[in-house]
Amino acid sequence: MHRYRSHTCGELRAADVDADVRLSGWLHNRRDLGGILFIDLRDHHGLVQLVARPGTPANEALSAITKESVVRVDGRVTARGAENVNPELPTGEIEVEVSEVEVLGAAEPLPFTINTEDGVNEERRLEYRFLDLRRERMHRNIMLRSSVIAALRQKMTALGFNEMATPILSATSPEGARDFLVPSRLHAGKFYALPQAPQQFKQLLMIAGFDRYFQIAPCFRDEDARADRSPGEFYQLDVEMSFVEQEDVFQVIEKVMTDLFTEFGQGREVTSPFPRIPYRESMLKYGNDKPDLRARLELVDVSHVFEGSGFKAFAGKHVRALAVPDTADQPRKFFDQMGEFAAEQGAKGLAWVRIGEDGKLTGPIAKFLTEDDVARLVTEVGGKPGTAVFFGAGEFDEVSKIMSAVRVEAAKRTGHFEENVFRFCWIVDFPMFEKNEDSGEIEFSHNPFSMPQGGLEALRTKDPLDILAWQYDIVCNGIELSSGAIRNHEPEIMYEAFEIAGYSKDEVESEFGGMLRAFKFGAPPHGGIAPGVDRIVMLLADEPNIRETIAFPLNGNAQDLLMGAPSEVEEARLRELHLSLRKPPQVKPAEGKQAEGRPAE
Template identity: 75%
Template sequence: METLHDRPMYDIPGHVAKDEWHPHMKMSWMAMHRYRSHTCGQLRKADAGLDARVSGWLHNRRNLGGVLFVDLRDHYGIVQLVAHPGSDAFESLSNIRKETVVCVSGAVLARSSENVNPNQPTGEIEILADTVEVLGPADPLPFSVFPEDPVSEEKRLTHRFLDLRRGQMHRNIMLRSAVIRSLRTRMLDLGFTEFQTPILSATSPEGARDYLVPSRVYPGRFYALPQAPQQFKQLMMVAGFDRYFQIAPCFRDEDSRADRSPGEFYQLDIEMSFVEQSDVFEAVESVITDVFREFAPHRETTSPYPHITYRDALLRYGTDKPDLRAHLELVDVSDVFATSEFRAFAGRHVRALAVPDTAGQPRSFFDQMEALAVARGAKGLAWVRFDDDGKVTGPIAKFLADDEVQALGGAVKATGGTAVFLNAGDPAEVSKIMSEVRVQASKRTGRFDEDAFRFCWIVDFPMYEMDDDGRIEFSHNPFSMPQGGLEALRTKDPLDILAWQYDIVCNGIELSSGAIRNHSPEVMFKAFEIAGYPAERVEQEFGGMLRAFQLGAPPHGGIAPGVDRIVMLLADEPNIREVIAFPLNQNAQDLLMGAPTEISAERLAELHLKIDRKPPRPAGTPGATTPA
């Protein structure tokens, strides 16, 4: 299967075609542009006989029988230079380091048939180097650009400008640009209008820590960088603009992980007026599906996306971010063991994963599944295997009563050769463990769609959840409309209230959360009251929204798919930092620029700040600050 990594660095869908840079013109060297008449990816067999000037980085060098061959690289591709012994060009090209920037002039020659390189678009020609000018000499490199040898992420990020010259990174960043252009074009075609929202604003309870900016003019006060343009995009709807979008920068002070970059990220921010949930789904699904089919035509992208309730997702997949490429599903079998004499299962929450046709699986398969579960925090992973007569074998078979075996087989629809993995305990912990067992068992038994993008909508999220201290808090977006409206807020147990909230998930990665918004001040006050916000605090923190809702607000809703995660999936990269030009590292540091930096005492005084260099006390200890 071809991936984007196999293509020339310019060969990305949506990128400027290699022959569009500027027209081919036959001219004398003196009349040429100072640095180039052609790009390194532009020349073809039809150009043989032209005089050309190209500029770029010395990518590779080979001396074959006294003849020097040099690959010169620029943004558009690679062209081969040839120099013969005794020429000035031979001496120059022999002695300069890799990654030196040079300008080379010479005649374009057609290669003989046996020397054609079919893997390069310029592989039918070469340039007989005549003059060489060094434009930018290179010191010894901290790591190789070609070949792309393994190198630590720390070194790569410290020298990111050099890392971005490597073919894979160059393709990823060009892919990102093309994807953003495609997203923007498709949104405009659907009648959305692009707006920009403020970067300096007020703090907002979006579920993560804000990055704060101290005010010089107002001592002791701070701006916040937006975690998302949430309030502003809703205010655009109240202002009557109907369909908004933005490729929006967002800032969150949160820990890094493979699919989340600390510090900042970009999202396709969307808001629509006079819509219900299905209208948002229709618009977003058409854009996302078309983009994935455009940039990954070799992989299957199915539409429409299935709708899975939050509760069903946890029961069937063990997570609200299910990887639907895996065909196997979990089954709650707690009832089967409610009165069991097997103490490990009796009266506990028990989840089962049935894997059909395992007669040919070696014992190592079962051992590997158990090792995976233990690595994720389980004390073990029980299993049995059904034979054709409905009997079971396996480590725990002797502990199960006949009626339990029969009930278990019925619950998981077991046939001869079906293996059933079982885990018992706290529902949340069991879900976490069994979700990974489900995916890995699917992969190892051929029940996994490797070359596919499997999307789904997760719907019917709970409006509230209980924290570890027993307090009710918002489980998702605090500006969402509860299902049932004000009546539900007044009459239902908060933990039973569902919201018009939804996530879009692809291959086990959440691309976005969204919601139909609450646009009623009365509902807003009540919703925040349940989460512990008195009316005065709501008015203080969300006064702008309240005033807007009191002066005629339309029903509206939206979503914000993550651009970085979309590109990560399309580039088939396991780490989101591979598709961001200048990311922070896992510790939220910019190793290239040295951020975060210390600030001088004079600047701190100007901002009315003093630095307390004592380490913060752990949460829960006397004197520790507890977030509101």
């Protein structure tokens, strides 16, 4: 028999009754029922129940072993009585009567419970991540991630894409976030950058003639954490294709995402085909460029309704309305709660009216609206009796942010929200440029390597703020999975686009010399996209926080609490790298107060 096991813990069935077996795993749980010990033994494959009779060496040994210790047991498979069968376990028809026990790895007292989802804080869980990953939910999430990545590789290969690696040590890139820099030992005072994305390299692969590339690519960005963004590093399905237009990219990614979410979505419906929503339309109807289409409500711009109105609170402001049907039975508490929710999003209040059976309005602001205001408003929002209308008024961006959240919350509270579905969409026609609010200067609004719609003529004849780009995002259930674009592959267009954004020809050649040089030697039209693997798994696992789908994530402060990163470096190593440190000055505590985290002397 094998030194450690003849079977895994999830393998035994009724057909194995009377077989002598050897198992190894972690002591998951222990129950003492009248001197008879029942042990749950767990390994990667599952869980099996062990039995140790009173007075046996196995009973004595298993009574003394701490939970989460690793043990090897020998025993005989027996059938459970009909009343003791556990239908929720694949091994629930049998148990193993233990005859011999060997401790392979003893466990110290645990910092938190493994076999239940108790309320231990995240910092503690990350400090002992190797224990946290033993929990059933976390183990399931990590295995889901592994299966998703394997499926992505299979699906991309089947579609004719070739997996290729790109450099990790590279030059800085204008991806919009801070780079992680790596000092060079051989080139004093110079730095490599960890790639924010393989953007330039995958375009160079197209120029080199490889046609269809993909990679499960690690990306590094020095940015703050969010629920759907892990600081430091993340992984994406990086894709690039030659001789394609926007729709060609869409067809490939729609198939991959539809098949993937159908395969791993546990029966949840998947949108197909994905609707195409222009960026400006998305901002007006949904308040953002990553709409949650599970909410079956839309915002309406009603600013013009109140332009000549006597209602001063809305005069001269951007006004967005949200019509919520079937609210005739909603109590006043519902409206008050929606107002409180809007306040949590930063609103000073949430105006509302309700359309009665007689077509007249009731609500706090109804008395300020003229008959003409009412008629125009009801027409604009398509209001019917029983419809409530909520309003946001102010600057466009502020109103969009608040009302986008109000739209989803109102849908959830009134039955206009779909559960257990994946609602995908494409956001298209992004502006090529935007105006910096602080400086007033024109700058790129998205990926600077994108092809402008209309090409060189548009750059030379249109107002920069009216130029659209062949850029697109893929969104699912309000989560942006990826940005992509048809790339600019013509040097003359690149010079012109960067000039509009304030870059001289010399600066472009200095910053992007490699790309420009490649474009001048025959570049095919090409485009791509890079859906985030972490966010895909987060959606499939139905987890609200992306760190729950990553084996060893950094915490919200970009720290690895398990391995102790980031850490200080010895002076000798700094000298070798030609570096000296300039730390921020320490704040001296006020007189009579002790420094935080230090004992008073």
